[in-house]
Amino acid sequence: MSTNAASRLDYRHFLERRSFIEMSARERVRAVLDSGSFRELLGPFDRIKSPWLPLQGIVAQADDGVVLARGTLDGKPALVAAIESAYQGGSMGEVSGAKIAGALERACDECSRGRLILPVLLFETGGVRLQEANLGLAAIAEIHAAIIALRRYVPVVGVIAGLVGCFGGMSLAAAMCTRLIVTRQARLGMNGPEVIEQEAGIEEFDAQDRELVWSVTGGEQRYAVGLADDLLEDDADAIAAAIRNAFREGPAPGRSTQIERYVDLLRSIDPNQPPDGKSLRTLWGRTPKP
Amino acid sequence: MEKIQYDYPALYSVPHRVHVGVVGSGDLEVLLEPSPDSRAHVVVNTSVDGFGATWKNVLDRFFLRFQGAASIEINDFGATPGTVMLRLEQAAEGLRV
Numbered sequence: 001m002s003t004n005a006a007s008r009l010d011y012r013h014f015l016e017r018r019s020f021i022e023m024s025a026r027e028r029v030r031a032v033l034d035s036g037s038f039r040e041l042l043g044p045f046d047r048i049k050s051p052w053l054p055l056q057g058i059v060a061q062a063d064d065g066v067v068l069a070r071g072t073l074d075g076k077p078a079l080v081a082a083i084e085s086a087y088q089g090g091s092m093g094e095v096s097g098a099k100i101a102g103a104l105e106r107a108c109d110e111c112s113r114g115r116l117i118l119p120v121l122l123f124e125t126g127g128v129r130l131q132e133a134n135l136g137l138a139a140i141a142e143i144h145a146a147i148i149a150l151r152r153y154v155p156v157v158g159v160i161a162g163l164v165g166c167f168g169g170m171s172l173a174a175a176m177c178t179r180l181i182v183t184r185q186a187r188l189g190m191n192g193p194e195v196i197e198q199e200a201g202i203e204e205f206d207a208q209d210r211e212l213v214w215s216v217t218g219g220e221q222r223y224a225v226g227l228a229d230d231l232l233e234d235d236a237d238a239i240a241a242a243i244r245n246a247f248r249e250g251p252a253p254g255r256s257t258q259i260e261r262y263v264d265l266l267r268s269i270d271p272n273q274p275p276d277g278k279s280l281r282t283l284w285g286r287t288p289k290p
Numbered sequence: 291m292e293k294i295q296y297d298y299p300a301l302y303s304v305p306h307r308v309h310v311g312v313v314g315s316g317d318l319e320v321l322l323e324p325s326p327d328s329r330a331h332v333v334v335n336t337s338v339d340g341f342g343a344t345w346k347n348v349l350d351r352f353f354l355r356f357q358g359a360a361s362i363e364i365n366d367f368g369a370t371p372g373t374v375m376l377r378l379e380q381a382a383e384g385l386r387v
Contacts, residue, residue, distance in 0.1 A: 024312060044309045044321055057291045059337045059365050061313040062321055086314030 018236040020161045021185055025067040025084035028122050028161075031236040032080055032243060033071035041068040042099055050093050052132050061087045064095040068103050073118050074244055079107045082122035085164040091129030092170060097139020104146035104156075111153035118247050119150055121158045121177065126192065127168015140169035147176045151254055155179055157246045159239060160186035160219065160228075167192045175227070176256050179246040181239060182228040186219035193217070215277030225284040227255075292339045296349055298330040300359035308384035311377045318366040318374060320381045325359040336366040344371055352378045358385065 023031060030038050042048050044062035053060045065087035069080050081100045083090040092100075100121070107117040128136040147156050158177035160166045165187030166174045174180055174188060182188065191199070193207035206212060215221055223231035230246075232238050255262070268283055269275060275283055307323040325331055330353065334345055348371045362381070366374070 044319070045307055045323060054291060054335075057337070059291060059313055059335050059367055061319055061365060062309075062363070084312060086312045086317065088313075 017233065017238075019234050020236040020239050021163060021183070021234045023236065024086070025065070025082035025122065025124070028236075029067050029069045029071075029080045029082045032073075032120060032122070032240050033069065033078060034073060034075065037071035039070045041070060041103065043067075048095055048099070050095050050129075050132065052093065052135070053088075056131050058088075058131065064093060064099065065090065066096040066099045068099055073120075073247065076116070076118055076247075078118040078120065079103055080120045080122065083125045083170075085124035088129055090123075090125035090164050092125060092127065092136045092140055092143075093129040093132040094135035094139055096129075097136055097143060101139055101142035101146050104143065104150055108146060108150045108153070111150065116154050118154060119156050120243055121147075121156065121173070123158055123160045123166040123170060123174050124162075124164045125166055125168070125170045126164060127170050137169060140173065143170075143173050144176060147173060148254075148256075151176070151178050151251060154251055155246055155249065156254075157181065157243050159243065160188055161234065161239065162186045162219070165189070165192075165217070176254050178252050178254055179230070179249075180228045181230040181232060181242050181246070182219035182223055183232055183234050183239075184218065184220045185234055186222075186228075187214070187217040188219065188222045188227065189217040212277075221277050221281070224281045224286060226286050292334075292336050292342075294334040294336070294342055294345055296332045296334075296346065298332070298349070298353040299357075300325070300328055300330045301357040302359065303328075304358040304360045304385055306385070308381045310380045310384060313365045313367045316368055316370065316373065318364055318369040318377055320377050321363040321365075322360050322381045322385070325361045328359050330356075330358065330360050330362065332362045332364065334364045334366060336364075336368075338366070338368050345374075347371070348374050348378075351375070356382050358382070 047062050049060040049064050065084040067082045071078055107119050110117050150156055155178035157179050158174045159181045161183050162185030171190050193213045196205040197207040222228045230242050304324050309321050311319040313319050
């Protein structure tokens with residue numbers, strides 16, 4: 001953990017820091033890459049946008065809500081993909097999903113030829129774009145496959161900063177990253193609070209109960225139970241530094257390869273007495289990375 | 291969803307492309323690029339129907355001060371006229387950097 005979010009607040013630092021959360025997807029990519037190295041791929045003027053949304057009376061954004069850029073991190077070639085949460089909740093459609101999957105596949109090709117490209121994914125997404133249904137889901141599956149293929153060569157670094165968080169199929173993509181960076185304003189989960197309440201009832205999960213929601217899906221909790229690797233303040237420079245730091249460690253098997261470990265952790269839970277957020281921390285704690 | 295188009299006279303060419311904004315609730319995206327001829331062209335794609343006269347008022351006012359030969363595409367998600375004007379001004383400002 002590079003910065004302890006729980007440490008005493010340094011007000012000068014607090015006031016001077018650049019908020020990452022408040023940045024647009026494009027600004028985030030620029031903030032992460034080495035200064036002046038940003039070169040956008042399939043930008044808004046290429047007008048590679050959703051063919052499906054206008055058919056349903058929804059205005060399409062010219063980049064379909066995904067910013068892809070090549071650039072450098074500490075001088076090394078990098079690829080950064082960022083999802084714009086303000087457009088359709090950061091949802092993954094056919095085009096936005098294909099942009100990320102295609103870029104990761106290209107990076108994988110390059111890596112397999114010995115030319116390493118450092119991949120960074122800036123998640124801010126509710127998951128699949130419901131208007132594009134199976135096409136979005138297929139694109140998300142391609143993103144999953146590309147992350148698994150790519151992480152053999154190079155760490156795949158994911159960031160969830162907030163405020164949308166990362167849900168649905170894209171939460172699996174986040175979980176597949178070699179290293180996952182979160183803030184306390186991030187949320188990570190398969191189903192969002194409203195979906196759980198709608199499907200399982202308010203007795204199961206009250207989406208209005210903010211303390212409950214954050215005690216389950218909040219970034220601090222996800223870090224505390226070992227499902228995220230770095231817990232940072234909402235500070236663009238700290239996040240950019242943590243990303244660089246993650247690449248110094250080299251490729252590693254992701255969480256999704258540690259099946260026994262997670263089966264054991266699941267076995268430690270009694271479904272008849274499901275733990276709340278606090279007791280799950282006691283149960284799972286932060287165990288050192290194997 | 292509605293598509294509205296307007297043309298305006300222009301006095302000078304614009305040097306490069308500018309992109310600002312997002313198709314988010316109450317906001318809009320503006321794509322401004324050099325026009326293929328010596329006039330300005332505006333295409334508005336908006337999710338809110340029936341506000342053609344309001345769009346014309348906002349654009350007429352913008353083009354009183356802006357005389358670049360630009361092709362402007364606006365992708366609107368229910369922005370107020372004030373927000374539209376701010377985004378247009380932001381795009382024009384982007385031409386000066």
